Amino acid sequence: MKHILVLLSLIFLAEPALAGQGPVKVLVERLTKQVSTELAPMQGVLYFDKVGKPSTEVDGLVSHVYFSNGDTVKSGDVLVRLNTDFIDQDIRLKQTEIQRLNIRIEHARKDLERYVKLFDQEAASETAFENLSYAHKELIKEREALSVTLDKIRLKRDKSTIRAPFDGIILEKNVDKGNWINSGISLCKIGSTGDLFVNVPVNETLLKFARPGTPVRVILHAFDxxxxxxxxxxxxLADEKTKNVSLKVRVPDQEMAVENMSATVYIPTSMKKKLTQIPRDAILSRGEKSILYTVVDHKAKSLALEVLFYKGxxxxxxxxxxxxxMTVIVDGNQRLMENQPVHILGDRL
Incomplete structure (x- = not known):
């Protein structure tokens, strides 16, 4: 039945309402009361609550840069690589030294095994046996020290690749291929896309209505x-002069988000109260006023109203x-005049 009424409304409402052609055909809807808080639009700006400045732990010459300003990166993505030619040479050198040491250790082990047999047969002195045993152990310790040195060089090579610490957007680029950089120097500035907020300055008297976890409507103007x-x-921290405070409003990750973009946030300005819920289609603008039409004795009657906020x-x-x-006209109201006869096709709900 509802679909039939809507179809009829499209047919009848398309007809021009001329004098002498009878009542204007309209659809209506009934107003309801809802428990809600009053909302007011407040202007704010986007910002990244979590900002990283990746740097290197080693000195080196930049061989590759994999990002530009405004790029989106994922956690673990490679941002910069340093030249590792000398490091790779040091690794090969230490690997060769360990291989040579392994040969000496194997030779000492075999000598020690022969001395064990001779010592058991009392054909070798205890001093010579102990000296050979200590020499074998010393070679093993030397190999362990070389292995630690090799691990350190490999770690230095790993640290020559700098990765993104989290998902984010490159806000600032501070390095290019061919630059020599020292440890601790910031390579870029990354804003975490998972920590995008709107900073909304409000009067301190509104703090009592700003409850953490409350969902709020946010308009991002750059993206409409x-x-x-x-x-x-x-x-x-409150502003020293105005006493305004800044509310933190988290928003979902937005592609191409930029710091300091404008946003409008609808902030609660009252405790919960019963408000009249009005269909948007019923509201008309007449200059600076908002009006709607209700039906009284089969005639359109306009009422001026104050809209506190819109939601959906x-x-x-x-x-x-x-x-x-109360019955309000939601379709056919654009061409109405005060006290004009109307014919209700049906209730939209």
Whole structure:
């Protein structure tokens, strides 16, 4: 039945409403009361709450740079590689030294085995046997020291590859191929895409309504996009002059997000109260005023109202002229005049 009414409305409402052609055909909807808080649009800016500045732990010559400003990177992605030619040579040298030492250790082991037999047969002195045993152990310890040195050189080679510490966007690039960099020098600045927030300055009196975890409507103007954010707290510093405080509103990861982009956040400005829920389609702009049409004695009657905020397909108001169950026109209202006869095709809900 509902679909038939909508179809009929499309047919009838397409007809011009000329004088003498009878009542204007309209669809209506009934107002309801909903428990909600009053919301006010507040201007804020995007920022990355978590920012990393990857640096090197070793000195070196930059051989490759794999990012540019504005690039999106994943945790573990390679950002920069340093030249490791000398390091690779040191690794081969230490590997050769260990191989030579292994030969000496094997030779000493065989000598020690022969001396064990001679010592058991009392054909070798105890001093000579002990000297050979100590020499064998000393060679093993020397090999262990070389292995530690080799591990250290390999670690240096590993540290010559610098990776992204987390998923993020490159905010600033500080290095190019061919640069010589020292340990501790920042290579870039990365904003964590998983920690994107809106900083919203508000009057300190609104803090009592800003409960962490509350979902809020956020408009990202650069993308003409609406997302659902979540209040997560307050930056612990008020403006000395205005006494405004900054609310932290977390928003989902946004492709091509840039620090200091503008955003509008609808912030609670009251405790929960009963407000009238109005279909957006019922509200018309008349200059600086908002009005809607209700039906009284089969005629259109306009009512001025104050819209507190919009949420999805509905607006919310605390205007005293509105009551739950009141019939308002949601289709066909664009061409109405005061006291114009109307014919209700049906209720949209």
């Amino acid at each position: 996009r609406e997302v659902t954010g979540k209040m997560e707290g307050v930056l612990p 397909a509905y607006a919310y108001s605390n205007s005293a002229c509105l009551a739950a169950g």
